Amino acid sequence: MNYSIVEKNLFDSDAKVLVHQVNCMGVMGSGIAKQIKEKFPIVFQEYENAVRQLQTNCLGGCLLVDTGTGIRIANLFGQYLYRNYTTDYDQYESYKQPGVNGQGNMRFTNYEAFYRGLIYLKSKLGPQDTKIAFPYNIGCDRGGADWKVIEGMIISVFSDTNIDIEICRI
Numbered sequence: 001m002n003y004s005i006v007e008k009n010l011f012d013s014d015a016k017v018l019v020h021q022v023n024c025m026g027v028m029g030s031g032i033a034k035q036i037k038e039k040f041p042i043v044f045q046e047y048e049n050a051v052r053q054l055q056t057n058c059l060g061g062c063l064l065v066d067t068g069t070g071i072r073i074a075n076l077f078g079q080y081l082y083r084n085y086t087t088d089y090d091q092y093e094s095y096k097q098p099g100v101n102g103q104g105n106m107r108f109t110n111y112e113a114f115y116r117g118l119i120y121l122k123s124k125l126g127p128q129d130t131k132i133a134f135p136y137n138i139g140c141d142r143g144g145a146d147w148k149v150i151e152g153m154i155i156s157v158f159s160d161t162n163i164d165i166e167i168c169r170i
Helices: 031-039 039-052 112-125 148-159
Strands: 001-007 017-022 063-067 071-078 129-133 164-168
Touching: 001 063, 017 031, 017 112, 039 063, 039 071, 063 112, 063 129, 071 112, 112 148
Parallel strands: 001 164, 017 071, 017 129, 129 164
Antiparallel strands: 063 071
């Protein structure tokens, strides 16, 4: 594995697989997810259909969607809810984790689910997938995760591969 942090936008990467984190509610309302929804409507349609069809918690999965442009989007189900989801958060004890990014007292990114999603993604990659790109702070800005933990998972999962991992910081 080659690992690099680059000063470029995720969409400017020449990687053929772009990874981002999604929730299990069928909503791509902010951040990279919203940009993907606007840039590749087919990705949102397939994601929304998958969430609706599963009708269960899809945490730990990863939905790869072909955009028809030579790029595939990996929707990594690393969080169940999302900030501002209208619900009684008291019923979601697993989210009563301190956020590390100053956005309140809840961490929405589920570390175990994020890791399982990475393992699933790795199992679906083929020999043509020589480079994959992640946004810097995936699961951290809106999800409240600790980047050091997330980065460690990415490195751990892909360390035994020949895949170039590109972390896009802009």
